[in-house]
Amino acid sequence: MSTFTDPYASSQETTEGRVYSVTGGDWDALVTEIGATKEERVVLNMGPQHPSTHGVLRLILELEGETITETRCGIGYLHTGIEKNTEFRNWTQGVTFVTRMDYLSPIFNETAYCLGVEKLLGITNDVTERATVIRVMMMEFNRISSHMVALGTGALELGALSPMIFAFREREKVLDIFELLSGLRMNMAYIRPGGLAQDLPDDALSKIKATVKDLRHSFKDNEKLLVGNSIFMKRTQGIGYLDLAGCTTLGITGPVLRATGLAWDLRKAQPYCGYENYEFDIPTTDSCDVYGRFLIRMQELEQSLRIIEQCVLKLEKLEGQPVMVADKKIAWPSQLSVGADGMGNSLNHIREIMGESMEALIHHFKLVTEGFRVPAGQVYTAIESPRGELGAHLVSDGGTRPYRVHFRDPSFNNLQSTAAMCEGGQISDVIAAVASIDPVMGGVDR
Amino acid sequence: MSEKGMFGIQGSGDTSGFGGLVNTTATIGSTERPFGGYFDQVADDLERAYPLFSDAIEKVVVDRGELTLFVKRDRLFDVAKILRDQLRFEMCISVSGVHYPSEIGRELHSVYSLLSITRNQRIRLEVCVSEKDPHLPSLVEVWAGTNWHERETYDMFGIIFDNHPGLTRILMPDDWSGFPQRKDYPLGGIEIEYKGATIPAPSERRSYK
Numbered sequence: 001m002s003t004f005t006d007p008y009a010s011s012q013e014t015t016e017g018r019v020y021s022v023t024g025g026d027w028d029a030l031v032t033e034i035g036a037t038k039e040e041r042v043v044l045n046m047g048p049q050h051p052s053t054h055g056v057l058r059l060i061l062e063l064e065g066e067t068i069t070e071t072r073c074g075i076g077y078l079h080t081g082i083e084k085n086t087e088f089r090n091w092t093q094g095v096t097f098v099t100r101m102d103y104l105s106p107i108f109n110e111t112a113y114c115l116g117v118e119k120l121l122g123i124t125n126d127v128t129e130r131a132t133v134i135r136v137m138m139m140e141f142n143r144i145s146s147h148m149v150a151l152g153t154g155a156l157e158l159g160a161l162s163p164m165i166f167a168f169r170e171r172e173k174v175l176d177i178f179e180l181l182s183g184l185r186m187n188m189a190y191i192r193p194g195g196l197a198q199d200l201p202d203d204a205l206s207k208i209k210a211t212v213k214d215l216r217h218s219f220k221d222n223e224k225l226l227v228g229n230s231i232f233m234k235r236t237q238g239i240g241y242l243d244l245a246g247c248t249t250l251g252i253t254g255p256v257l258r259a260t261g262l263a264w265d266l267r268k269a270q271p272y273c274g275y276e277n278y279e280f281d282i283p284t285t286d287s288c289d290v291y292g293r294f295l296i297r298m299q300e301l302e303q304s305l306r307i308i309e310q311c312v313l314k315l316e317k318l319e320g321q322p323v324m325v326a327d328k329k330i331a332w333p334s335q336l337s338v339g340a341d342g343m344g345n346s347l348n349h350i351r352e353i354m355g356e357s358m359e360a361l362i363h364h365f366k367l368v369t370e371g372f373r374v375p376a377g378q379v380y381t382a383i384e385s386p387r388g389e390l391g392a393h394l395v396s397d398g399g400t401r402p403y404r405v406h407f408r409d410p411s412f413n414n415l416q417s418t419a420a421m422c423e424g425g426q427i428s429d430v431i432a433a434v435a436s437i438d439p440v441m442g443g444v445d446r
Numbered sequence: 447m448s449e450k451g452m453f454g455i456q457g458s459g460d461t462s463g464f465g466g467l468v469n470t471t472a473t474i475g476s477t478e479r480p481f482g483g484y485f486d487q488v489a490d491d492l493e494r495a496y497p498l499f500s501d502a503i504e505k506v507v508v509d510r511g512e513l514t515l516f517v518k519r520d521r522l523f524d525v526a527k528i529l530r531d532q533l534r535f536e537m538c539i540s541v542s543g544v545h546y547p548s549e550i551g552r553e554l555h556s557v558y559s560l561l562s563i564t565r566n567q568r569i570r571l572e573v574c575v576s577e578k579d580p581h582l583p584s585l586v587e588v589w590a591g592t593n594w595h596e597r598e599t600y601d602m603f604g605i606i607f608d609n610h611p612g613l614t615r616i617l618m619p620d621d622w623s624g625f626p627q628r629k630d631y632p633l634g635g636i637e638i639e640y641k642g643a644t645i646p647a648p649s650e651r652r653s654y655k
Binding site: 075076079081083084085087088119120122248249250251252253262264269270377378379380382389391393395403404406408412413415416445446 | 509510511512514536537538539540542543544545557559561563566568570589590591592593594595598602615616617618619626627633
């Protein structure tokens with residue numbers, strides 16, 4: 001029956017019936033052929049290269065007209081074997097790998113991993129307060145930069161271009177802070193088992209204060225554009241509905257869960273990194289929809305700024321405290337500093353170990369080439385990332401390399417709710433629903 | 447079991463320290479009561495709710511402030527259901543696999559992290575199966591969210607979750623052979639084939655080894 005020779009549009013007989021593959025080609029000829037059959041069912045592949053599917057996510061939609069009868073996700077296009085790779089590097093090098101998983105929240109990946117390694121080593125209480133406060137500050141900055149992408153691209157996918165411009169403008173300011181503190185804008189490997197790669201540069205606190213003030217002012221631009229915007233509300237209200245029962249059985253955490261009215265945030269419920277010592281609120285809504293999730297993210301920006309301000313006050317008092325544990329058998333030996341070309345070894349430190357201290361050289365050599373030994377056992381450490389519960393399941397066999405590193409990435413888990421949110425809706429609602437889950441494929445596929 | 451070296455480094459000439467590195471696996475023995483914290487309460491509640499407790503739980507390990515219940519695989523489904531319905535562990539947060547080739551007859555471990563929002567508690571279940579018979583009951587019926595986690599554990603370790611609604615590979619290509627996270631599976635070492643052309647494995651691309 002097929003009269004096609006077009007490689008981009010053809011049909012073939014299968015056990016399921018006649019299947020038409022359309023990836024381009026002569027549309028008229030195809031419509032004529034499809035018109036001759038009575039089948040109405042269309043299976044549409046959206047992605048993995050579709051701009052509105054948040055990275056390399058493939059959505060398989062079964063349609064009846066514009067209505068979706070069934071949805072499934074195809075993932076794995078960004079699988080890079082990070083978990084396997086860490087088993088072949090020492091515990092400190094692992095930070096460099098895990099930071100690349102969920103690339104929008106590198107600081108969270110590093111912190112979850114380092115908290116796990118510290119728990120395995122039994123040095124959780126030895127990490128200095130200054131290091132912990134800087135970790136919290138970096139995490140909250142990272143929450144802002146991540147939410148900015150969620151809000152900006154989310155709105156962009158619904159056809160609103162301006163919010164994206166504003167969101168990326170704010171994100172840039174946060175990335176500048178990251179660059180100032182760690183030398184890198186993403187994938188910093190700044191948080192290390194035992195503390196941090198380096199202390200704050202001299203002018204950091206004043207710049208952070210200025211940025212916080214600036215951000216608080218300019219967040220209003222996006223708020224004015226989106227909150228209460230009738231077009232935006234029509235596209236998002238009542239869309240992607242998922243209630244509390246759905247969230248618990250699917251293991252959904254983060255803004256999607258908080259949009260059901262449950263104020264579940266690990267920073268409050270199971271505090272880590274001293275979050276119990278900060279004052280902040282957990283925004284919730286009970287609309288269970290895309291709009292509610294957007295509102296929560298927007299309100300969380302202000303809460304993050306509040307935490308950062310408290311961090312700055314604490315850091316002013318903690319001036320001069322070290323940022324790495326005192327134990328030289330664990331503390332990463334190199335003394336890094338930020339130069340014109342990014343983070344690198346401090347020349348003073350190289351001068352010391354090469355010319356003055358034989359012991360320092362030995363420690364440096366042993367730790368860098370072999371790494372420290374971690375007592376056998378397993379831990380699971382969970383933190384509240386911008387997308388929900390980010391957990392690190394670490395297993396040690398007593399060696400210098402991890403025996404197993406598994407990341408429970410919130411994007412991976414939350415993406416399972418796509419079918420529950422989208423089935424029965426329209427194609428255009430799929431875009432809104434997926435954007436509200438805010439999946440990052442680097443984290444999903446790892 | 448022992449693992450040696452990196453990137454196939456053998457003999458002398460390697461000053462990195464990795465060449466002579468030998469890994470041996472260690473396991474942690476079971477813990478006696480009192481477990482401390484809320485762990486005693488969880489164990490008590492589970493014993494009360496599940497008469498077959500002593501038969502279902504192989505051992506209890508409390509280590510670094512975390513509770514692990516080693517469950518027999520035949521009882522896993524029942525235990526999971528009771529934990530959800532009566533002990534209020536509403537969420538199965540994650541399923542992860544670990545491969546211990548040295549533990550003969552129980553090489554593959556499946557590790558479940560459970561979270562109770564009501565009680566604000568966490569526990570961990572661990573189930574051991576052998577490489578020859580890597581079957582486990584699927585918990586998708588108990589917590590729908592374990593669906594993808596179990597698919598990932600199957601994909602990476604080859605643990606087969608019986609009664610899973612669609613146990614297929616999730617991260618690796620559908621036609622992939624082997625289970626990449628097993629310890630006997632190499633890092634790199636696999637030739638890449640794309641549209642008829644073959645690219646050598648990453649570990650073979652360098653002139654030095």
